[in-house]
Amino acid sequence: MSTLNRAKIVAAAVDLIEREGADAISMRRIAAELGVGVMSLYNHVPNKSALLDGVAEAVLSGIEFTDDPSAHWTERVRIQARAFRQIAHDYPRSTMVVVSRQLHSTAGMIPAERALATLREAGFKGEEAVRMLRMFIAYIVGSLLREVGVTPTFAPVRPDVPMPDVDPALFPELCAGAPDLAVCDHEAEFEFGLELLVQAMAVRLGERGLTGHERGLET
Amino acid sequence: MSTLNRAKIVAAAVDLIEREGADAISMRRIAAELGVGVMSLYNHVPNKSALLDGVAEAVLSGIEFTDDPSAHWTERVRIQARAFRQIAHDYPRSTMVVVSRQLHSTAGMIPAERALATLREAGFKGEEAVRMLRMFIAYIVGSLLREVGVTPTFAPVRPDVPMPDVDPALFPELCAGAPDLAVCDHEAEFEFGLELLVQAMAVRLGERGLTGHERGLET
DNA sequence: TGACCGTACGTACGGTGTACGTAGACGGGA
DNA sequence: TCCCGTCTACGTACACCGTACGTACGGTCA
Structure with a gap:
């Protein structure tokens, strides 16, 4: 809360992406999330691309590789x-x-x-x-x-588009496999x-x- | 040249992407490429997302599936x-x-x-x-x-960054395989x-x- | 005290997608 | 011929974007 640093910025970015999607992130949005001016971010991160690199690193660091030799x-x-x-x-x-x-x-x-x-x-x-x-x-x-x-999954990936109605004449195989394609x-x-x-x-x-x-x- | 239509717009978009990369495309840029006003595009394409769908379809239509049963x-x-x-x-x-x-x-x-x-x-x-x-x-x-x-390829994907110098202590396997990793x-x-x-x-x-x-x- | 430096911030520029209003071309009745 | 509806092109405007630049403030050392 007191001082800004790269880790906090990256954490806020990850949080924001998970909450609102990758399209929603912008330097302004992240700054607002931290209650800070936009340009203050640039004291800790050279540019947006580097910030996204930081996001990728943070996520990768979070996975646990429990290797049992x-x-x-x-x-x-x-x-x-x-x-x-x-x-x-x-x-x-x-x-x-x-x-x-x-x-x-x-x-x-x-x-x-x-x-x-x-x-x-x-x-x-x-x-x-x-x-x-x-x-x-x-x-x-x-x-x-x-x-x-x-x-594409050919299944209802998310409930925004219900399901494309396929023409059985054009896509006999996809129609025949529809029950199996509908779930993933x-x-x-x-x-x-x-x-x-x-x-x-x-x-x-x-x-x-x-x-x-x-x-x-x-x- | 005479009248605008969806196919011409999509073709211009594909062309532009291949020439300058996917980040370079914008409605303004495509319109300029066609010598046309920006908003004229919207008479033939509902929005940018639909235009990109058109790009994907155009590329997919271009591949030749010569299936020999x-x-x-x-x-x-x-x-x-x-x-x-x-x-x-x-x-x-x-x-x-x-x-x-x-x-x-x-x-x-x-x-x-x-x-x-x-x-x-x-x-x-x-x-x-x-x-x-x-x-x-x-x-x-x-x-x-x-x-x-x-x-990532772990090979010089493009000659912008030469090659990351890896620490042999941290990444012994990557270093040992460097000759094989360097080519792809x-x-x-x-x-x-x-x-x-x-x-x-x-x-x-x-x-x-x-x-x-x-x-x-x-x- | 003064010089220095890093951090925070405001402003500004050129870019983005696109909503909206307007203007002209065209075609079909009246 | 006139009028009217429809389609297309276009200009303007808005909210947003990344970020270059200049400024102001606080601490540390000479």
């Missing part, structure tokens, strides 16, 4: 993916800000560092580990954007793809000589 | 995924607009219709087909956002994940006891 690598991958998805639950309206900003800061790179470590320990090396990492990031980012309503359990969807990816990774490892079904522990 | 389903999936990725090549700076707008129009739903048809013919039914569709969309969206520089062949990355997903889908089908010839191809 003794667990099987498949479970470690699942846990890390779920930890990242937690963002969409805890900060749904900030999610777009988080994923659309490439951070060169510690908070921004820790998830990648952890993921890469896990992939290496699982047995992926060099270029293949990086490819696995990038594929996972792509899947998770895409899933999060669906979950927070940026990307985000956790179940995420877990489905996650499991598919983990299995695919296990197969990829198994091709190299490990047993296929029961991936042996290589402790 | 006689091909193996794995190949059909690959072809459709690549057709969608073509957006990032043909309209890189419009890509974010395309994927962040959920369209209830024909152009917006055709890709999903085709994909769902392919998945059904491959043998996925009901809820599982929808889950496969959504997982594929998530992966493709995530890949496209990486490709157009929205989402978007086509290769996309194909890697695509192949993994297709194989995972084939395994999922195979687990159900389908005949061997449907088990999919290998790399």
Whole structure:
């Protein structure tokens, strides 16, 4: 309350985004929220873009990566993916800000560092580990954007538009699948793809000589 | 040149986005591009949001879905995924607009219709087909956002920031993988994940006891 | 005391989307 | 021919945006 600082500004921004949406934030709005003049913000933040970087860092710092090195690598991958998805639950309206900003800061790179470590320990090396990492990031980012309503679901993402009435002649498959398309359990969807990816990774490892079904522990 | 219409406005918007980036577009800028008053645009487009919907539709209409029903389903999936990725090549700076707008129009739903048809013919039914569709969309969206520089690559996405110097003590894995992280062949990355997903889908089908010839191809 | 410096703040500029009112072109009865 | 309704183009105006700039105040040290 007494003096302004960067942390307070960022916290106010996150709070405002979660309350009123990412479109609602402006330097004036944040300043008003803090009961402070607009230009006072610029003593602690160089510009709006940097403030949004701060928002992304704050959200990323909030996720808990409880990595258990003794667990099987498949479970470690699942846990890390779920930890990242937690963002969409805890900060749904900030999610777009988080994923659309490439951070060169510690908070921004820790998830990648952890993921890469896990992939290496699982047995992926060099270029293949990086490819696995990038594929996972792509899947998770895409899933999060669906979950927070940026990307289409073909389900009533939010109750603003009820449901597009599709022409059965033009879209027979979409109509046939309408009952399944009308619902979107985000956790179940995420877990489905996650499991598919983990299995695919296990197969990829198994091709190299490990047993296929029961991936042996290589402790 | 003679009279204004929606198609011309949308075309000008796409053109402007590709030339100067999505941040550069504004109603005034588009009007100036067309040599027309700002408010004249509103005779043909209700608001800016609808115009962006038009941009997304125009880009989506531009992709060619050459579906060959006689091909193996794995190949059909690959072809459709690549057709969608073509957006990032043909309209890189419009890509974010395309994927962040959920369209209830024909152009917006055709890709999903085709994909769902392919998945059904491959043998996925009901809820599982929808889950496969959504997982594929998530992966493709995530890949496209990486490709157009929205989402982090950990490679020099564009030569504005040279390369973040990472602390080897904090990020040993990122440093160890720096040579592999420094490059990002978007086509290769996309194909890697695509192949993994297709194989995972084939395994999922195979687990159900389908005949061997449907088990999919290998790399 | 004076110099210095960081913080808070007001004002101002050029930009944004768009509501509203106006003016002209066009076409169809009377 | 005149009149009238409809459609299109356009200018103006409003509220808002990010932020460059100048100023005023409080504390710290010479």
